[in-house]
Amino acid sequence: MLKWFQRQHQTIVQSSVFPKPSAWHDAKKEFSDVIDSAQLYAIAGKEFGILQVENEIVPFLDYVAEHTPVVIGEIGLKHGGNSFMFLRKLQDVTLYLGMDLVLENISKLKFYRRDQQQMYILEGNSQLPAIVNKARQHLAGRQFDFLFIDGDHEYAGVLEDLIQWYPLVKPGGLIALHDIVPDEEAKTGVRPAGRLWGGGVYKLWANIKPHFEHKEFVNDWDQGGFGIGVITKPDDHPLSEELVAQWKADGE
Ligand SMILES: C[S@@+](CC[C@H](N)C(=O)[O-])C[C@H]1O[C@@H](n2cnc3c(N)ncnc32)[C@H](O)[C@@H]1O
Numbered sequence: 001m002l003k004w005f006q007r008q009h010q011t012i013v014q015s016s017v018f019p020k021p022s023a024w025h026d027a028k029k030e031f032s033d034v035i036d037s038a039q040l041y042a043i044a045g046k047e048f049g050i051l052q053v054e055n056e057i058v059p060f061l062d063y064v065a066e067h068t069p070v071v072i073g074e075i076g077l078k079h080g081g082n083s084f085m086f087l088r089k090l091q092d093v094t095l096y097l098g099m100d101l102v103l104e105n106i107s108k109l110k111f112y113r114r115d116q117q118q119m120y121i122l123e124g125n126s127q128l129p130a131i132v133n134k135a136r137q138h139l140a141g142r143q144f145d146f147l148f149i150d151g152d153h154e155y156a157g158v159l160e161d162l163i164q165w166y167p168l169v170k171p172g173g174l175i176a177l178h179d180i181v182p183d184e185e186a187k188t189g190v191r192p193a194g195r196l197w198g199g200g201v202y203k204l205w206a207n208i209k210p211h212f213e214h215k216e217f218v219n220d221w222d223q224g225g226f227g228i229g230v231i232t233k234p235d236d237h238p239l240s241e242e243l244v245a246q247w248k249a250d251g252e
Pocket of ligand 1: 080099100
């Protein structure tokens with residue numbers, strides 16, 4: 001049963017050979033020179049939809065761009081707006097690997113990428129060994145310079161993402177978590193209907209940040225959810241069993 005599930009959830013979506021709508025050609029021509037993060041945010045919202053606070057993602061993108069990443073990964077694409085920003089802003093990227101349980105706008109994302117960018121999209125649970133192994137195959141010995149984690153928001157789920165993907169990030173590379181700000185449920189115990197759920201990311205972030213060089217991009221600590229936290233993976237810093245056990249116990 002598990003094998004069947006894994007097979008169903010590791011499809012690589014190839015570039016479509018169908019003609020692209022002329023609106024895509026027009027839009028791509030128009031934004032081809034745009035590199036300003038705020039402008040890219042506006043385009044991402046219009047072309048895809050994006051679940052980010054502008055005052056957070058814009059300075060965060062500028063920060064990541066300063067590190068000139070070449071190999072990048074993203075867990076949790078949703079509509080693809082954030083992915084679009086990464087692909088257009090990070091001009092040195094030659095390999096992008098994205099994954100989600102449900103894929104949206106992938107043909108458009110591939111059409112809008114920069115020419116030199118190789119893209120692999122994995123459909124499935126980022127915590128499944130089959131997905132991690134598939135990613136390892138695509139990386140072919142390379143490691144991520146930058147990984148953005150915005151998939152499963154359960155405490156145990158984000159921790160599992162961190163455990164599974166940490167070894168695939170190179171020393172000196174960046175690992176970012178989204179939703180480090182406690183949401184309404186964290187504050188009141190009640191999950192408000194119709195609002196985005198930040199889950200247990202804030203709690204995991206509080207646990208991991210003292211152990212790493214880190215930076216936070218938060219518009220307002222009272223906003224309820226959102227916020228980006230980023231750690232730099234140090235040289236020779238495997239996640240120790242003690243730390244992982246401590247973090248796991250804290251989530252129970
Ligand atoms: C909050 S949305 C991502 C928003 C996106 N990063 C943005 O900024 O616009 C979370 C996404 O993670 C995906 N997701 C949830 N659990 C996942 C898992 N275990 N593996 C892969 N993707 C997952 C969901 O399908 C959803 O598309």
